[in-house]
Amino acid sequence: MNGQRVVYAAVSTGLAAWLVRTAAGQLPDSRFDHLLARGPLRFVRAPNWRFFGPNPGVSDSHLLYRDVTDGTAGVWREIEVTLNRPWYALAWNAGNRAPKVLFDAIQVIILVANESSADMGRLVSSPGYQVLQRYLTTVIPHEPGADHTQFMLLRAHPERGHLHAVEPLFASEHIPLDPPPPAVVAA
Template sequence: MLSERIRGAAGAFAVGALAAHLVSTVLQNTPDSYNQDLRKFTGGWPLPGWRFFAPNPGVQNVHLLVRESTSDGAAPTPWRDVTPEVDHGWTQVLWNPGSRGPKALFDAMQQLSVMSANQADFGWVTRSLPYQLVFSASRAAAADDSAALQFLLMNVFPSAPPERRMKPILTSEWIALGPVPAEGATTG
């Protein structure tokens, strides 16, 4: 009889503690105007401080477009979107090693967007690591017989009206390409 009371009390305490933790977490993560510092009430118990991308959530997608020219003097190819596709499935919550490459490219494109928005000197931008990473991704998507390529970063606002849905961010100069090394070949 006493052990049932102890188990019942322990269960009620655990449920109460979990409920208090969840309520405190929600209160801790309300907008700053309502946010109270709850640490003085928790006795040192840590509360997570999530912000879920606030106060500036992402509202656009960045796309990488490429066009090429050949050495025969023909007109450049049309722009084509070479932004990596990222599969989204329930297993990616636990294990998603394939996300690192697209995430690195996305971060580089975001950094170029920031540079462009802040009117950075184009010569400085072209020497930056993000620019080189985006160029490498563009080069990997180019045809083997391309003599030069140009890439374009485009912001796409899915919720905007159609006439304001796309906004160019940065267009590279034409970049001359050398021959593509054979697979497995080393450069000296």
């Protein structure tokens, strides 16, 4: 009977230590890293939020577009890439596929722009650019009479408070829109 209590206590203590280590390792700042490296929890291996990359995401990407009518550019409008998620999205988020495609396309454009020193020929032929071009011309509604559209990528760096440092990353060339089909007049 006592052996069973010892095993139960050991397993409970181990799980509690692992939970504390995991929770402390997920904090966005590194204020507890020195305690975790030297303290009694240093032997407890736990996932870390920095596991997914040497430079975790610390900025927000924004996708904007505008319509061009007879050479006159309209106002920029933002396309929401990440929509509000329901509470159960932690376990089941089937509606995340379309926003994930847009997010990945943006990341591809940023990567190609950085690698090619913003060579427009390479950017236009990249899969990310082609996905966004197709999305803009087929899914997004446009102003009546618009003959072209254009998109722009911005990066916002959240600062203390609600201020953001905004950095423009890329602006596409004017993308032609297909003319609307001719109206059918009933005789």
